[in-house]
Amino acid sequence: SAHGREDGVREQGCCKKRWHRINDDVNKFCGAYSAAQRQISSGESDTDVLKKAHEIFFSDQQHKFTLEHAWCVLRFEQKWLSLNTPKAGGVSKRKNVQTDSQTSTNEGFVDVESRPEGVKAAKAKRNTGKGKSMAEIATVWEMKKDDLVKYLKMGRYSYSQPSEDEPLFGNNDDSGYSETEDLIRRDQAELSLERSSQVHYPPQPEVEFGFPQVCYCGAHPVLATSNSRNDQGRRFYTCANKDDGDCHIFKWWDEAVMDEMRARDIHVFQLSEKVDSLTLLPDYDTEEKLRKLEKMVGDLAKEKSYFDFNPTPKERKKRVFIERHREEGHQKLWNDYFSETPTYPHNLFRRRFRMNKELFLHIVHRLSTEVEYFQPGVDATGRSSLTPLQKCTATIRQLAYGGGSDTVDEYVRIGETTARRCLHNFAAGIIDLFGGEYLRRPTPEDLQRLLSSGEQRGFPGMIGSIDCMHWEWKNCPTAWKGMYSRGSGKPTIVLEAVASYDLWIWHAFFGAPGTMNDLNILDRSPVFDDIINGIAPQVNFYVNGTPYHYAYYLTDGIYPKWATFIQSIRLPQNQKHSLFAQTQEAVRKDVERAFGVLQARFAVVRNPSNIWDKEKIGNIMRACIILHNMIVEDERASRTNYNVDEFEEDVQTFSVNMPSTVGSTLERRTSVRNRQVHQHLKNDLIENIWTKFGNP
DSSP states (O other), rough: OOOOOOTTTTOHHHHHHHHHHHHHHHHHHHHHHHHHHHEEEEEOOOHHHHHHHHHHHHHHHSSSSHHHHHHHHTTTTOOOSSSOOOOOSSSSOOOOOOHHHHHHTTTTTTTTSOOOOOOHHHHHHHHHHHTOOHHHHHHHHHHHHHHHHHHHHTTTTOOOOTTTSOOOTTSSSOOOOOOHHHHHHHHHHHHHHHSSSSOOOOOOOEETTTOOOOTTTTTOOOOEEOOOSSTTTOOOOOTTTTSSSSOOOOEEHHHHHHHHHHHHHHHHHHHHHHHHHHTTOSSHHHHHHHHHHHHHHHHHHHHHOSSSOSSOOOOOOOOOOOOOHHHHHHHHHHIIISSSOOSHHHHHHHHHHHOHHHHHHHHHHHHHHHHHGGGGOOOTSSOOOHHHHHHHHHHHHHHOOOGGGGGGHHHHOHHHHHHHHHHHHHHHHHHHHHHHHHHHOOOOHHHHHHHHHHHHHTOOTTTEEEEEEEEETTTTOGGHHHHHHHHHSBBBBEEEEEEEETEEEEEEEEEETTOOHHHHHHHHHTHHHHHHOOOEEEEEEEEEEEEEEEEEOOTTTTTTTEEEEEEESSOOOOOHHHHHHHHHHHHHHHHHHHHHHHHHHHHHHOOOOOSOOOOHHHHHHHHHHHHHHHHHHHHHHHHOOOGGGGGGSSOOOEEEEEOOOOHHHHHHHHHTTHHHHHHHHHHHHHHHHHHHSSSS
């Protein structure tokens, strides 16, 4: 319905408010639908998932979702697309329900995530047949044949001269003749004759089906190839006497082909119309004419032009081959870093490879034994291929320094294309081999250690901090830039992560467009799925003598006031609030430090991404996070040797128990989003920090 004006036209402000409401509710419903997809069970259809999504939306927002028509239009756009990407095979030990839900809900939309057509490709399609083959031209003409037949019936075009028994301007229904238009044309012709002198044009050459048969000078046309900059290699008709200074024929070969096909089809169509009209007359002469016309139509349909439509193919260029002496590259790499007396010491290896030598060799060994691409082999001549050390070194250098694929060619002796292939296979192999261990959910032992550290820092029950990071996408498709670009005007992809005090990243949710804020990403994130589904270990702790049952994260001010989030105080009014705000902001910097270390360790994440495929970008981000956690674990074990008992105090203030499935999914979801529990917990934390760190 129209609002704001009597004529039914919406004003700009009204449309803007309406769009904001649609955008807000559809974003929240997309989050509810993503949660319903992750909770799908065997035997449920798309209708069941949609019904469950409506229940989740009503439970979270306390009102019904009434914009399903708008969601149906927006759901397959990049900003509102489901981000439930299935994990790599073998990564998770639990049953992965996301794969089934993604397949069922996106049925019929196979190319949703495929990269759209670029600007240059779209412009190339709009070219007028330059360099096209005969098959492509025929395909274009077949697509336009129906429209051309309609125009012929309306009398708008006339490509052939009328027969002798037809009047010049017939008044039949199909001719489209108008007496008024004819008078206007005559008046314009008389005026043009009065205003201009008579002009004598050279005789037109005879043309049959679009191909020029005779030049203006009477000679036979010949085919030539253009050498101009704009029409390089394009063929055209010309005359052998073109240099004598007179007027000669000039016509592009592809345009002549289109004219011939157009004229032939029109002629066949007109003859067919005459055959249909003659079938009503039963006399002998008509039957003879009918046989002749049918034979003529058949001959025209089978007739082929005597011109050779297949131009001479160009000579195939030889493939460029560079002898890089890869054996020498491997020997040099071995002598520099991996021999018994290496050229460069351990500290330089750590700086250039971003990890210790033992960890790097462990990764190379796993890849060379379990991933086919990294296994050594020989070519047809018996020559050894690139070694796993060369491939892994080339990949680590690309990740560490963020340079192009050809920057490792001079040292490792590996080509640009091969280095790029090594990068993508390395990322997929790291995710498949180490993702289940180094991108896992916290185990009860991990939770025990995190809770002990949080209690020492003044936040009992805290297991980490959560925030988002943007990675610029330089080669984002033009069609998607509006949905991926935020205030800076550059397209980005968002990473949501949870990090602990030792910079270990426990949760990584990557792939959301840059225009989405932390709240929209949180609605679609699976960070609380284990708690809602009742499969996460149950955490019980006390703060200021009050029991609580959900561990929480420290966040900034944009996150909602849930029982699992604790924010700072924006404008503290007393010393207690000031001390709490100062302590919370200091401890919350764990996730910021993790982002900083991740970008400093792997410059490919800090620099704009030049990769075109979004899925490959996501694999690189996950591989970097897994490598980051592997380095954290390796260096943590070398620096500190402790056990959980050292952190335990005389009075036990927390416990980690087995998962509990008491209550329904919606009840646990409501408990996670409880605002009253959030406020009570925050007040108790303020008192606890003042008691522990405040002035006596």
